Every structure is written in structure tokens, then in C-alpha cells.
Amino acid sequence: MQFTRSKCIGCGSCRPGADTLSAKPDELVTDPSGLIRHYRGNCQSGALVKIGRWVSSEDVLHEAIQDRRFYENSRGGVTLSGGEITTQIEFALETLSLLKVNGIHTAIETNLAANWDRFELIMPVIDLVIFDIKCMDNALHQTWTGIPNWTILANARRIGARKTPIAVRTPVIPGFNAEPEAIQAIAAFIREFKNLIYYELLAFNPLGADKYKSLGIPYRMENAPVIREETMQLLQKTAESQGVETRIA
Amino acid sequence: MATIAIPIANTFSYDRRMRRLMEKKLAVTQEKIDREGGMDEGDYGRHVAPADFKWKIIPNHADGSFYGYSGWVKNFESLLASQPVYVNPYDALAGQTFFYLSKMKGSTSADSQEADAVASRVPGAASCIWNPDFNYDHLKPFHDQYNITHGIGNDAHYACDLKMGLELGWNGILEKLERYRNEHGRDKTLFYECEIRTVKAIQMWISRTIAEIDRQFETEPNEDLAANLRKMKGVNEWVVNGPPRTLREACQWLAWFVLAKRTYNRCGAGGQLDELLRPYYERDLAAGRITDAEAAFDIACLLLIDAQYYQISGPDVDGKDMTSKVSHLILDAAELMDGPCNLTIRVHDGLDPAIFRRGVELLFKYKKGWPRFSGDKALVEGFIRAGYPATLARMRIAVGCNWMSLPGLEYTLNDLVKINLAKVFSVAWDEMLSESEDPSLNDLWARFSRHLLVAVDKTADGNHFHLCYQVFNEPELVTNLSCCGPIEKGLDMSAGGAEYYNLAIDGAGLAVVADSFAALEQRVVEERKLSWYEADRCLKNNFQGVEGEYVRLTLANSERYGQNTDNRGERWAVRVSQEFSRHVRSQNERYPEYNFIPGLFSWANTIQFGQAVGATPNGRRAYEPINHGANPLPGFRRDSAVTAMVNAIAAVQPGYGNTAPVQLELDPGIANSPDAIAKIQALIQTMFDEGCTLLNINLIDGDQILEAHKDPSRFPDLVVRVTGFTSYFAMLSPKFRQLIVDRILSRDHV
Numbered sequence: 001m002q003f004t005r006s007k008c009i010g011c012g013s014c015r016p017g018a019d020t021l022s023a024k025p026d027e028l029v030t031d032p033s034g035l036i037r038h039y040r041g042n043c044q045s046g047a048l049v050k051i052g053r054w055v056s057s058e059d060v061l062h063e064a065i066q067d068r069r070f071y072e073n074s075r076g077g078v079t080l081s082g083g084e085i086t087t088q089i090e091f092a093l094e095t096l097s098l099l100k101v102n103g104i105h106t107a108i109e110t111n112l113a114a115n116w117d118r119f120e121l122i123m124p125v126i127d128l129v130i131f132d133i134k135c136m137d138n139a140l141h142q143t144w145t146g147i148p149n150w151t152i153l154a155n156a157r158r159i160g161a162r163k164t165p166i167a168v169r170t171p172v173i174p175g176f177n178a179e180p181e182a183i184q185a186i187a188a189f190i191r192e193f194k195n196l197i198y199y200e201l202l203a204f205n206p207l208g209a210d211k212y213k214s215l216g217i218p219y220r221m222e223n224a225p226v227i228r229e230e231t232m233q234l235l236q237k238t239a240e241s242q243g244v245e246t247r248i249a
Numbered sequence: 250m251a252t253i254a255i256p257i258a259n260t261f262s263y264d265r266r267m268r269r270l271m272e273k274k275l276a277v278t279q280e281k282i283d284r285e286g287g288m289d290e291g292d293y294g295r296h297v298a299p300a301d302f303k304w305k306i307i308p309n310h311a312d313g314s315f316y317g318y319s320g321w322v323k324n325f326e327s328l329l330a331s332q333p334v335y336v337n338p339y340d341a342l343a344g345q346t347f348f349y350l351s352k353m354k355g356s357t358s359a360d361s362q363e364a365d366a367v368a369s370r371v372p373g374a375a376s377c378i379w380n381p382d383f384n385y386d387h388l389k390p391f392h393d394q395y396n397i398t399h400g401i402g403n404d405a406h407y408a409c410d411l412k413m414g415l416e417l418g419w420n421g422i423l424e425k426l427e428r429y430r431n432e433h434g435r436d437k438t439l440f441y442e443c444e445i446r447t448v449k450a451i452q453m454w455i456s457r458t459i460a461e462i463d464r465q466f467e468t469e470p471n472e473d474l475a476a477n478l479r480k481m482k483g484v485n486e487w488v489v490n491g492p493p494r495t496l497r498e499a500c501q502w503l504a505w506f507v508l509a510k511r512t513y514n515r516c517g518a519g520g521q522l523d524e525l526l527r528p529y530y531e532r533d534l535a536a537g538r539i540t541d542a543e544a545a546f547d548i549a550c551l552l553l554i555d556a557q558y559y560q561i562s563g564p565d566v567d568g569k570d571m572t573s574k575v576s577h578l579i580l581d582a583a584e585l586m587d588g589p590c591n592l593t594i595r596v597h598d599g600l601d602p603a604i605f606r607r608g609v610e611l612l613f614k615y616k617k618g619w620p621r622f623s624g625d626k627a628l629v630e631g632f633i634r635a636g637y638p639a640t641l642a643r644m645r646i647a648v649g650c651n652w653m654s655l656p657g658l659e660y661t662l663n664d665l666v667k668i669n670l671a672k673v674f675s676v677a678w679d680e681m682l683s684e685s686e687d688p689s690l691n692d693l694w695a696r697f698s699r700h701l702l703v704a705v706d707k708t709a710d711g712n713h714f715h716l717c718y719q720v721f722n723e724p725e726l727v728t729n730l731s732c733c734g735p736i737e738k739g740l741d742m743s744a745g746g747a748e749y750y751n752l753a754i755d756g757a758g759l760a761v762v763a764d765s766f767a768a769l770e771q772r773v774v775e776e777r778k779l780s781w782y783e784a785d786r787c788l789k790n791n792f793q794g795v796e797g798e799y800v801r802l803t804l805a806n807s808e809r810y811g812q813n814t815d816n817r818g819e820r821w822a823v824r825v826s827q828e829f830s831r832h833v834r835s836q837n838e839r840y841p842e843y844n845f846i847p848g849l850f851s852w853a854n855t856i857q858f859g860q861a862v863g864a865t866p867n868g869r870r871a872y873e874p875i876n877h878g879a880n881p882l883p884g885f886r887r888d889s890a891v892t893a894m895v896n897a898i899a900a901v902q903p904g905y906g907n908t909a910p911v912q913l914e915l916d917p918g919i920a921n922s923p924d925a926i927a928k929i930q931a932l933i934q935t936m937f938d939e940g941c942t943l944l945n946i947n948l949i950d951g952d953q954i955l956e957a958h959k960d961p962s963r964f965p966d967l968v969v970r971v972t973g974f975t976s977y978f979a980m981l982s983p984k985f986r987q988l989i990v991d992r993i994l995s996r997d998h999v
Contacts, residue, residue: 074932
């Protein structure tokens with residue numbers, strides 16, 4: 001559930017502050033002023049919305065096919081992105097298969113933090129894998145993401161040994177991995193992958209703060225500094241010094 | 250202004266000379282802003298006359314204005330003989346526009362502001378000061394009822410055959426006029442006499458300019474600049490009479506013709522510039538008398554002198570790509586100039602990939618909205634559907650804001666005649682709610698269609714009225730000179746001189762109407778969330794109060810045009826577009842001497858059209874702007890996907906060779922992607938494969954435009970593509986600046 005204060009017209013359809021015992025927990029959100037709002041499907045202003053919608057694989061195909069000519073001319077296609085697509089592996093498999101059968105280029109974005117058998121299942125219907133490697137230091141990885149990086153690196157090695165093209169990305173986070181040593185270690189790890197088409201460094205920005213607020217979740221990076229362009233260029237050079245084609249964004 | 254002494258022996262590269270010319274252009278633009286305020290049209294390059302310059306129109310009518318052949322030629326002669334002449338020692342070419350005669354005919358006042366004030370009240374009617382001897386009061390109630398921009402009395406909006414003029418030269422045109430005058434005997438005396446006087450007035454203007462070149466040459470201390478002035482003098486001494494022989498002479502001849510038609514009545518249609526200049530360049534090159542740098546500079550001076558619309562590349566009559574070295578030189582010239590520029594690259598199957606890629610690269614590099622791109626496939630197929638062969642369809646090139654023209658062959662009223670579809674809808678709505686006891690979607694559609702037909706009928710009647718009497722109002726004395734037919738027949742282009750009469754009627758506000766029908770279908774008919782009368786009550790009180798806002802949002806959040814292929818919004822948009830086209834095409838039966846061609850375009854009048862329409866069932870509040878051209882309304886989709894927008898616009902193309910352009914605002918940040926050029930190329934290629942006709946594109950930084958809006962003087966060289974035309978942002982009126990800002994903000998904040 002997401003509530004955006006600036007869109008609310010105060011019509012009362014979400015009964016702010018009213019007894020919400022009858023509501024399902026996933027229909028409730030606490031707004032910034034502490035009022036509990038109940039999603040009842042009638043917020044016409046779009047202030048209180050359910051994020052996401054249920055779609056079938058056929059729905060995705062129907063939407064994607066509308067842009068088929070654009071994919072053909074740009075050599076583009078459809079990327080299944082996150083959340084994490086391996087949490088809906090049956091849907092991902094079905095959707096990717098449908099797209100593939102219809103001649104549409106397929107890609108996934110993943111954090112690789114899932115059992116290999118899930119990837120094994122969908123790899124035959126993927127034309128490009130885009131995945132994150134955030135940090136080679138396991139302890140730091142555990143601290144910042146809440147999980148160790150063993151599975152991720154093991155999966156990366158497996159995918160890096162295949163022929164399916166891959167693109168590796170690192171979100172550059174101040175205090176976590178915004179140092180040349182951290183990036184150099186990642187670049188040294190991925191340079192062995194023959195199927196790597198590029199490595200991309202994504203500068204941290206605080207633009208997600210409002211979204212956290214509207215979801216009623218504390219935003220812990222509020223005071224984090226913006227990454228300077230010079231820092232990104234330095235990190236790009238560091239990665240390139242390992243012989244890895246590197247982009248910054 | 251302080252003058253800077255130039256050392257005598259200083260030499261000037263072409264780049265340095267162009268920088269000096271651009272500094273002058275920026276200074277002139279600022280002077281225009283200071284003296285005249287912002288403008289609601291493009292920056293054509295016009296200069297301002299000294300503050301103490303006075304000239305009064307010479308009336309030939311009791312209302313204090315001037316009309317017809319005699320009135321126009323007399324005033325044109327007088328203005329050209331009196332206005333300042335312009336020579337700049339850094340320039341390859343001489344001459345400049347100072348006035349638009351068609352904007353000065355409002356009264357006996359020499360002050361053109363009064364005429365401007367009159368004209369600016371009516372959307373698109375920039376110079377509609379009509380000869381009162383010919384009354385169209387019978388049409389005015391319909392113009393008001395349906396908010397029709399009728400075009401009666403408006404300036405030339407078609408292309409001349411510039412090749413013809415280049416081959417003849419001014420004396421050649423005079424000889425042709427004399428020959429046909431003799432053939433016609435006394436029948437067409439007035440026409441020929443006035444045309445001959447028009448040519449002689451232009452020649453006299455050139456001669457006065459030569460005297461000024463001479464004067465500057467005598468006193469110019471710098472050797473480089475003096476040599477340029479000497480050459481400029483030689484060029485003009487030749488082209489004042491003879492047909493151009495060299496590239497510089499060709500550019501100078503084109504400059505004079507362009508300046509003359511701009512001064513006369515603002516005509517801004519250029520031609521296929523690469524093909525026009527190619528023979529001269531190739532001849533110069535073979536003779537070893539030109540370098541590419543010099544050629545680019547000469548062409549840059551032509552682009553600088555007036556921002557005419559020129560097409561480059563595209564297919565010749567047989568479908569073979571016309572891209573040449575000169576096409577690239579024109580892009581070199583545009584780069585050298587780096588200012589407002591209206592170049593269009595025509596994209597077709599055989600287009601040279603290098604020019605296509607370069608065009609997109611320049612769009613990203615300079616972020617000034619040039620070049621634009623047009624789509625050959627749909628344009629040709631459409632014009633064939635309108636009854637013409639493919640060879641003619643390929644000759645119909647991009648030379649206007651939203652429009653194509655057959656150089657020298659057709660009279661068109663392009664971009665002058667528009668029906669506000671949203672107003673037609675609101676008339677149908679009000680009628681149904683006041684008359685019907687059982688409102689329904691079918692009833693509303695039937696009434697909309699019926700009113701639309703009346704609006705189109707009356708618009709076509711207005712076109713016919715214009716063509717019957719325009720020659721007595723504002724004959725096309727300058728453009729007649731380089732068209733096929735007028736001189737031969739002794740008839741004005743507006744009065745039978747042209748080969749074809751392809752009359753454009755554009756619809757504006759498509760998205761408002763489509764989204765309104767879609768919202769009613771979804772919320773009233775199917776979901777029954779509100780009744781017809783509740784909806785009407787909310788429209789009438791402009792969605793007041795929380796309840797009104799709730800209803801407004803319910804309507805606004807229904808399926809919209811552009812959101813998804815073949816959703817409710819798009820189905821209604823297609824239906825409305827097809828109905829409009831059907832009604833426009835049906836006028837051919839009423840007026841078999843004309844070929845009526847539908848298009849979808851609002852020009853930059855989204856605000857004015859919106860001001861004529863109350864609240865609408867798509868959740869639009871009263872008097873808010875309508876959508877731009879054929880674009881969906883801002884916020885049409887959460888991700889504002891460009892591909893979805895393009896698919897929607899491709900689906901609603903009227904399909905008879907006139908356009909429903911895509912107006913695309915892109916964030917310049919996308920240029921950071923290494924694949925940006927290739928991706929935009931693919932996007933352009935695909936939109937034209939899908940049936941789109943024209944792409945007007947802006948790459949503007951949102952923060953920069955907001956800063957510039959607060960204080961335009963801080964960004965004197967910020968260029969934007971307003972609709973089809975580019976302009977300095979600083980010289981636009983606040984209203985037009987707001988239009989650009991709103992579009993960029995809606996791009997960034999949906």
C-alpha cells in the first residue's frame with residue numbers, strides 16, 4: 001500500500017483513523033501523520049494505491065507485443081525486473097517462454113541470491129542476464145544487505161561460464177562500496193567471464209526517500225551524501241584498469 | 250553600443266565570423282524583446298528598424314487599410330524603398346527583413362503593434378485583417394459556435410518552386426512576365442503590371458543594398474572584411490539581374506527571395522535545400538573555386554538570415570535517396586550557426602544511414618530541436634490515397650510547422666484552418682443534456698458527428714470564400730513569381746493560378762474528446778459510478794467541492810488515449826479521427842474543384858483552444874488547455890512510455906498525406922547512455938514504420954527551463970522547438986514560455 005499526501009483530497013473514502021479491525025493487514029497503511037488508512041478500492045484521487053497488479057503471462061505478452069516493432073529496430077526486448085524475479089519463478093518461466101516463442105528478446109535483472117536450480121530452470125529462455133554484485137567482502141555484504149554473498153558469487157561463476165551474455169552492475173553506495181578497492185575487487189572477479197558485455201556502476205541517489213515515506217517505511221540513507229561525478233569517474237577507471245568495459249550511470 | 254576597433258591586418262576564420270554574426274543576432278533578439286516584448290511566433294531572424302524610423306501604409310480603402318493588387322504593390326514598393334538596408338562585413342550574404350507588411354495593414358498607423366494586437370486575439374489568425382467589401386458574417390456564428398480557426402484572409406502557406414527562380418533570376422522572371430503579358434493582351438494587365446512592379450521593387454531594394462555594401466567597403470579598414478565586402482558586392486551586382494552561377498550567388502538569390510516573401514506576408518516555406526544548391530556547389534568544386542568550409546559558411550549565412558523550413562535528403566521522384574555531399578554541408582552549416590533552425594530530414598527506406606545517424610547526433614549535441622524528421626512511407630501512402638501518383642507524393646516535402654507542400658504546384662491553406670474538436674464535443678454534450686430525456690453514448694456520438702459535419706461544412710465554406718476573394722484582399726504577388734502557373738495564366742495563386750488546391754483542415758483537441766467519450770463509457774455506462782446528470786452537474790459547476798473533485802478524479806482516472814493499444818481511449822480516438830477525416834473528405838463532393846485533406850494539429854494554440862471550452866468529462870477543468878497536436882494529454886500513463894504514445898499517434902493518423910505530428914519532449918539525460926543515439930534512431934525508424942508522419946522533438950533540461958522561465962535574460966541562446974518551429978526561449982511571450990514549461994514539467998512529473 002502506498003499513500004501520497006499531496007494527492008489526497010480528503011474525501012474520507014479510506015476512513016482515516018476509523019476502526020480497522022475488519023480490514024486485512026495488507027489493506028492498511030499508516031500515513032506520515034500517524035493515521036491508519038484503509039484501502040477500499042475507491043480512492044479516485046490515486047493518493048492511496050495498491051502498488052502492483054495481478055497479471056498473467058499472456059497479459060505481459062499482449063502488452064509487449066504492442067512494442068514489437070520498436071524491439072526489432074532497436075534490437076531491444078523485454079526485461080523482467082524486480083523485486084526479485086526468482087521469487088515468482090513459475091510466472092517468470094512461463095512469461096519468458098511465451099516471449100521467446102514470439103521472437104522477442106528476453107532479459108532478466110536479478111540479485112542472484114537464490115538457489116541455482118531456479119536459474120537453471122529459466123536460463124534456456126533468457127537472452128541476457130543483468131545481475132548485481134554489490135561487494136566482494138562477505139562481512140560487509142552481510143552487514144549492508146542482511147545476507148552473505150556466497151550464493152551470489154557462486155551463481156555468478158556459473159552464469160559467467162555459460163554463453164548467455166551478461167551485464168554486471170554495482171550500485172555505488174557511500175560507506176559501503178564507494179571505494180576503488182571495493183570496485184577493483186569486483187572488476188577482478190568478473191573480468192574472467194567471457195560472456196560479459198559490460199560492467200555498469202550506478203551512483204547512489206536519495207530519490208527513493210519519498211517512496212519510503214509514502215510506504216510508511218523508515219529511510220535510513222536520508223543523510224547519505226550524493227556520489228560526486230569525479231568519484232564515479234575514478235571508480236570507472238579503476239574497473240577499466242582490470243580490462244573490463246565499464247559504464248557509469 | 251561601443252564599437253571595437255578591428256586591427257587592419259586581422260584575419261577571420263569562418264567560425265570567428267559566424268560567432269560575430271551570432272553575437273549580432275542575439276543582440277538584435279534582445280533589442281526586439283526590449284522594444285516589442287515577447288512574441289507568439291517563431292524567430293525568423295527579423296531585425297528591428299531604428300527607433301526613429303517612420304513609415305506609414307498607403308491606404309487604398311475607406312477603412313484606412315490597403316487591399317488587392319494595387320494596394321499591395323504600392324505598399325510593397327514603398328516599404329522596400331524606405332526601410333533600412335542591412336549589410337554586415339562578416340556575412341557572406343546581404344539583406345535582412347525588418348517588417349512584415351501583412352501585419353501592418355491593420356490601420357493607417359505606421360505602428361505595427363496595433364495590427365499585432367488585433368491579430369493575436371484570434372488563434373492562428375496572425376494577419377487576418379480582411380477586406381470589408383467581402384462579408385462573411387454568415388459564417389461567423391459557426392466560427393464562434395465551434396471555435397473554428399477559419400483561415401480567411403491568411404498569408405501564403407505553401408512552397409514556391411525555388412529552382413525555377415534560381416534558374417531564371419530576376420531579369421528572367423521579368424522577361425517571362427513580359428512574354429505572358431503580351432500573350433494575354435489587355436486581359437490581365439493589372440496582374441502583370443503589379444507583378445512587374447513587384448520584381449522591380451525587389452531589384453531596387455537589392456540596388457540600395459549594393460550602395461550600402463559600397464559605402465562600407467570604402468570605409469572598411471580590415472583587409473579581410475573589405476575583401477568579403479568586395480565579393481559580396483560582385484555577387485549582388487550579378488544577382489540583381491541575372492540567374493546565379495555560383496553557390497554564393499545561389500545562396501544570395503535565395504536570401505533575397507526569402508526575405509522578399511517574408512517581408513511581403515511572412516511566407517516561411519523553403520524547399521529541398523540540398524538539391525537546390527547541389528548544382529552550384531558541384532560546379533564551383535569542379536572549377537576549384539570553393540572549399541567545403543566556405544560552402545558551409547555561405548549556407549550557414551542563408552540559414553541565419555531567415556529560419557525558413559528546409560528539407561534535406563529523402564527520395565527523389567523515382568524513390569532514389571537524394572542525400573549528397575551538400576546535405577552534409579547543410580548540417581555543417583547548421584552546426585556552424587548553432588541557432589534556431591528548421592531543417593527536416595525525410596526518413597525513408599533508402600535513406601543514407603550516415604545522414605540519419607548524424608541528424609540524431611546533432612539533435613543530442615546541440616539540444617536545439619533540429620533537425621526534425623518526417624516519415625516518407627505514411628506521407629506517400631496518404632497522398633496517394635488522396636488521389637495523387639507516388640511521384641508527386643515524393644515531391645511533397647516538409648516546409649512548414651506541421652506541413653508538406655508540392656513546391657510551386659499547390660495552394661494549400663496549410664496550418665491555417667482548424668476546428669476545435671473539444672468545442673464541438675461540448676456543443677453536442679450541452680445539446681444532449683438539455684434536449685434528451687434518455688441520454689446515452691450513442692445519442693452523444695450521433696450529435697457529436699452531426700455537429701462535426703456542420704463545423705467541417707462551414708469550414709470548407711470558409712475556405713471557398715477565401716479562395717473566391719483573397720485576391721481582392723491579399724494577392725500573392727511575391728510567391729506567384731516562382732510558382733508553376735500564375736505567370737503563365739495571369740492568375741494569382743489564390744485565384745486559379747495554382748495547379749492543385751489541396752486544402753488542409755486540421756482537428757485540434759482529439760485527446761480531450763477521446764478521453765471524454767472513454768470516461769463516460771467506462772464510468773457512466775458500464776460501471777454506473779455516476780449518472781449522466783451527475784456528470785453534467787459537475788461539468789457545469791467545474792467540479793467544485795470535494796464531491797466535484799471526487800467525480801473529476803473518477804473520470805480522469807478512467808482509460809485514456811495513449812495508455813494502451815486498443816483500450817477505450819484509443820478506440821474512441823481512432824473513431825473520432827476517422828469520423829473527422831470522413832467529413833473532411835466528403836467536402837470534395839461539395840467542392841469538386843478542391844481536394845480537402847484532414848490533419849490533426851493544434852499549432853501552439855492549446856491554451857487558446859482550451860479557453861473556449863468548459864469542463865469536459867475527461868476530468869479536464871474548464872478553460873484548461875487542450876492536448877497538443879495528436880499527442881495524448883499529459884499524464885496519459887504512469888510511466889509516460891514514449892513507445893505507447895507513438896503507437897497511439899500512429900493509430901490516429903488521418904492518412905491522406907497531411908500530418909498528425911508526434912511532439913516529443915525528451916530528457917537530455919538519456920544522452921548519457923552509450924546506446925542513446927542508436928536507440929533514438931530505432932525509435933524514429935519504428936514510429937515511421939508504424940505510420941507516423943512527422944516528429945517534432947525537444948531535448949530540454951527541466952531545471953534549466955524553469956530557471957529560464959524565471960529570468961529569460963539569463964539564457965539568451967536557449968533554443969526550443971515550440972511546435973514545428975524553433976525559437977529563442979527568451980523572445981517568446983510569457984504565455985508561450987509557459988506552454989513549453991508545462992510540457993516539460995508534465996514529461997518529468999507524470
